[in-house]
Amino acid sequence: MALQIGGLLAPGGRELPETWDLGPRLPKCAGVSTASPSLVLRFLGAGGAFSRRYGTTCSMLEFAAGPRWLIDCGRQAPDQLLEAGFSWHDIAGQIVTHVHGDHVYGLEDFAFMRFYEGREGVEPVMRGGPKPKLLAHSAVRDEMWETLAPSLRYLREGEDLRAGTLAHYFDVAEAEQSEAPRDNPWAHAERFEFEDLAIVCRESEHVPGKPSCSLEFELEPGRSDGRLAWWSGDCTVDAARLSALEPRTTVFFHDCTFVDYPGQVHGAFSLIEKLPRPVLDKLVIMHHEDDLETHRARVEALGVRIALPGQRWDLHRGVRLED
Numbered sequence: 037m038a039l040q041i042g043g044l045l046a047p048g049g050r051e052l053p054e055t056w057d058l059g060p061r062l063p064k065c066a067g068v069s070t071a072s073p074s075l076v077l078r079f080l081g082a083g084g085a086f087s088r089r090y091g092t093t094c095s096m097l098e099f100a101a102g103p104r105w106l107i108d109c110g111r112q113a114p115d116q117l118l119e120a121g122f123s124w125h126d127i128a129g130q131i132v133t134h135v136h137g138d139h140v141y142g143l144e145d146f147a148f149m150r151f152y153e154g155r156e157g158v159e160p161v162m163r164g165g166p167k168p169k170l171l172a173h174s175a176v177r178d179e180m181w182e183t184l185a186p187s188l189r190y191l192r193e194g195e196d197l198r199a200g201t202l203a204h205y206f207d208v209a210e211a212e213q214s215e216a217p218r219d220n221p222w223a224h225a226e227r228f229e230f231e232d233l234a235i236v237c238r239e240s241e242h243v244p245g246k247p248s249c250s251l252e253f254e255l256e257p258g259r260s261d262g263r264l265a266w267w268s269g270d271c272t273v274d275a276a277r278l279s280a281l282e283p284r285t286t287v288f289f290h291d292c293t294f295v296d297y298p299g300q301v302h303g304a305f306s307l308i309e310k311l312p313r314p315v316l317d318k319l320v321i322m323h324h325e326d327d328l329e330t331h332r333a334r335v336e337a338l339g340v341r342i343a344l345p346g347q348r349w350d351l352h353r354g355v356r357l358e359d
């Protein structure tokens with residue numbers, strides 16, 4: 037099977053091929069666990085910016101106590117959620133790493149559905165129902181509004197026909213702590229505690245000059261040296277940071293590309309291959325291009341695991357759960 041994607045340009049100016057050989061469908065990985073976990077990450081979409089086979093990125097955090105959060109919400113997220121058996125009314129909150137269409141273009145659907153429609157005992161936000169929570173670095177949030185405002189700002193307050201803000205649709209989380217700016221004018225990192233969740237959004241190198249964050253999920257909130265689960269968002273390989281975090285980290289989910297090009301903005305597999313063994317042992321690649329299968333042997337030879345849609349991962353133990 038081949039898919040026409042001609043004419044698109046990837047971030048960084050790379051031209052995509054006219055046709056991609058999609059190969060066989062979604063094989064399963066080995067090495068799964070049957071124990072019941074307290075915090076699970078479920079992949080709804082595990083593909084890259086232009087993936088059709090693996091779907092744009094959207095994952096669900098599932099707490100044993102009940103709440104479900106989404107990590108990013110790409111353009112295919114509304115359909116991915118439905119296919120997984122959920123509705124927007126099942127989602128307590130949304131985390132956003134950065135503003136590219138494959139990470140945020142499902143958000144308008146989320147905001148409008150919850151604002152105007154109720155379901156199964158959940159009232160619409162416009163009638164006082166619960167707002168979904170929104171957690172993102174403040175610099176990312178500013179860019180979110182640039183893309184959402186043309187739709188979401190049309191709420192009337194008195195004579196003002198454009199009074200809508202993010203806060204009309206979402207319960208927006210403010211950072212508890214932040215780190216001083218380093219390479220950019222915004223805070224290097226912001227830490228949030230929001231009910232079930234403690235998370236650090238830390239700037240990472242994606243597109244130069246653009247706010248974009250990796251995520252550090254604190255698995256033992258309140259302990260400064262507690263264990264983490266790490267999520268790249270989209271970023272280049274930062275070997276020093278990954279090595280520094282490794283002793284505390286149960287699992288690293290890293291975006292990955294097998295295409296080397298000038299101005300790389302993703303996790304080049306050629307650099308992932310050079311990471312220290314302890315990092316590789318905890319690494320799971322994601323955000324795949326549709327030719328992933330042509331590289332599978334190289335990934336497996338390195339002992340690195342592969343995220344695929346539908347998989348569920350126990351973040352405390354860094355292992356995949358049985359289907």
Ligand SMILES: [Zn+2]
Nearest residue numbers: 084085138270
């Ligand atoms: Zn992306």
Ligand SMILES: [Zn+2]
Nearest residue numbers: 134136242270
């Ligand atoms: Zn991106």
